[in-house]
Amino acid sequence: MTLVSSKHFLIFKGFFPFFSVTCVFRVVTSTQNVNLLLATLHFKVKLHFQIIKEFFKTGFLMLASVVIAQTFTTHLLFEPAVSVGAPDGNKFLFANENKLVQNSWPSPVVKLLGKHSLAIKVGDEHKKFRRIFTTFFNPDGLQTFVPRIEAITLDHMAKHWEGKDTIRGLATLKEFTFAVAADLFASVKDNDPRFRTLHNATEDFLGGILQIPIDLPGAAYHKGRLGRDTLYTIVETIIAERKQELEQGTATSRKDLLSVLLTTRDEEGVIMSDDAVKDNMNLMLFAGHDTSSTTMSMVLKYLYLNPECLTEVIQEQREIAKDKDGAPLDWNDTRKMKYTWQAVQETLRLQPPVTATFRVALQDFQYGGYTIPKGWKAFWSNERSHCDPKYFPNPEKFNPSRFEGSGPPPYVFVPFGGGPHMCLGNEFARTEMMVFLHHIVLNFEWKMVDPDEPISVDPMPLFKRGLELQIRKKQNL
Numbered sequence: 001m002t003l004v005s006s007k008h009f010l011i012f013k014g015f016f017p018f019f020s021v022t023c024v025f026r027v028v029t030s031t032q033n034v035n036l037l038l039a040t041l042h043f044k045v046k047l048h049f050q051i052i053k054e055f056f057k058t059g060f061l062m063l064a065s066v067v068i069a070q071t072f073t074t075h076l077l078f079e080p081a082v083s084v085g086a087p088d089g090n091k092f093l094f095a096n097e098n099k100l101v102q103n104s105w106p107s108p109v110v111k112l113l114g115k116h117s118l119a120i121k122v123g124d125e126h127k128k129f130r131r132i133f134t135t136f137f138n139p140d141g142l143q144t145f146v147p148r149i150e151a152i153t154l155d156h157m158a159k160h161w162e163g164k165d166t167i168r169g170l171a172t173l174k175e176f177t178f179a180v181a182a183d184l185f186a187s188v189k190d191n192d193p194r195f196r197t198l199h200n201a202t203e204d205f206l207g208g209i210l211q212i213p214i215d216l217p218g219a220a221y222h223k224g225r226l227g228r229d230t231l232y233t234i235v236e237t238i239i240a241e242r243k244q245e246l247e248q249g250t251a252t253s254r255k256d257l258l259s260v261l262l263t264t265r266d267e268e269g270v271i272m273s274d275d276a277v278k279d280n281m282n283l284m285l286f287a288g289h290d291t292s293s294t295t296m297s298m299v300l301k302y303l304y305l306n307p308e309c310l311t312e313v314i315q316e317q318r319e320i321a322k323d324k325d326g327a328p329l330d331w332n333d334t335r336k337m338k339y340t341w342q343a344v345q346e347t348l349r350l351q352p353p354v355t356a357t358f359r360v361a362l363q364d365f366q367y368g369g370y371t372i373p374k375g376w377k378a379f380w381s382n383e384r385s386h387c388d389p390k391y392f393p394n395p396e397k398f399n400p401s402r403f404e405g406s407g408p409p410p411y412v413f414v415p416f417g418g419g420p421h422m423c424l425g426n427e428f429a430r431t432e433m434m435v436f437l438h439h440i441v442l443n444f445e446w447k448m449v450d451p452d453e454p455i456s457v458d459p460m461p462l463f464k465r466g467l468e469l470q471i472r473k474k475q476n477l
């Protein structure tokens, strides 16, 4: 039986701000390891001061009670939960979706997302519903949008990078990914007066989604709920406009995600209700920009700190630009960017924006010799396997080439989750990141003002000062 190490606790610090004494006691008595005791106590002392702050900040109250092999139990927003080890535990959960477990979010999250949200649908209903979205998000659907993503990238660089000496990297990248999401999902351009309100409301919504459900002024959840209400009001007007355009033939059924949702029939020939469209436009606007911008901010960091990798990325992008000879990028170009994609994968390995999501046990089942009771939450995670030297030698080293060839074994590298609920937007994210990096590395140099700028997990990894960058336009390509 392998016990979780003290490192394991530290890795989970951001996600599980509070571990009970029971947990520490069990680990220590089981291992008889004094070093581990000291490390754990040190961790406890440090943690003690953080408990209240983290509790209110993240909304997660985690009370660990038992540590069993690679599996341990805890509480998620007062509901009992069990963490399974990777990669076997991940495989187990992904493969048993709708058999032993089902996708599950804590009830406050469900309340904010809305009952029609794709993320909370389960079973056949989820499958049927997700098919409508894949019309837009599968490679065939996305290919047509590459020129639009490139136009937004060039416009973004002109507005937010050109003529600047310093930028707040994260805020600038959020501006970019939100511009792509607002345009491709709802055809709202950044010069539309609704753009800023939509962006701010999405940020508020995001800030409230994993919080304690206190719907009172001053609470983050309340701000999130107000953000959602604002989003719904604006999306309602956009839906009304689009229905008119579709009727008049001034918009096509493939104009953007909204057009796809308003015109695609499910297997029974039914069109999505306006309420369902609203819930899902809301989901896509927030899911579709925050994870990508966080990832891109980390990519800029790792490339800056690893100049030999940056040189290789630039070399690859120069080759592609040479072949294009000024022609716009297309889908095939984005898939030719092999090393650049490996650099993003390596970033996602070291700093995944989403480290775990939840499933619920549909019945009592056995895992790793233990019974997981019906109704308990179980979560997969990527933190341990992404840093396991068995799969990634020198795991702390940024080395994109480790993704060459067939890459790590299945269920080890899972930044996008897995099973039927695997990230819907992974190809979308890859495409926008490749187009963006193509233009940025060819046109700009950047320097981190503080290469050691701290990162906090809230619950996504974020630069404490927003990634301050000094930037310079390249003169000769």
Ligand code: HEM
Pocket (backbone or CB within 6 Å): 118, 119, 120, 130, 283, 284, 285, 287, 288, 289, 291, 292, 295, 348, 352, 353, 354, 357, 358, 415, 416, 417, 418, 419, 420, 421, 422, 423, 424, 425, 426, 428, 429
């Ligand atoms: C680097 C960028 C991204 C990362 C790392 C990421 C990661 C994830 C993860 C880990 C999940 C949960 C999967 C599971 O529970 O097994 C997820 C779900 C989801 N993601 Fe992403 N995501 C990214 C970008 C995007 C984008 C651009 C969109 C576009 C709208 C998106 C839309 C979604 C949706 C809708 C779900 C829920 C899918 C379902 O339940 O069927 N994501 N994502």
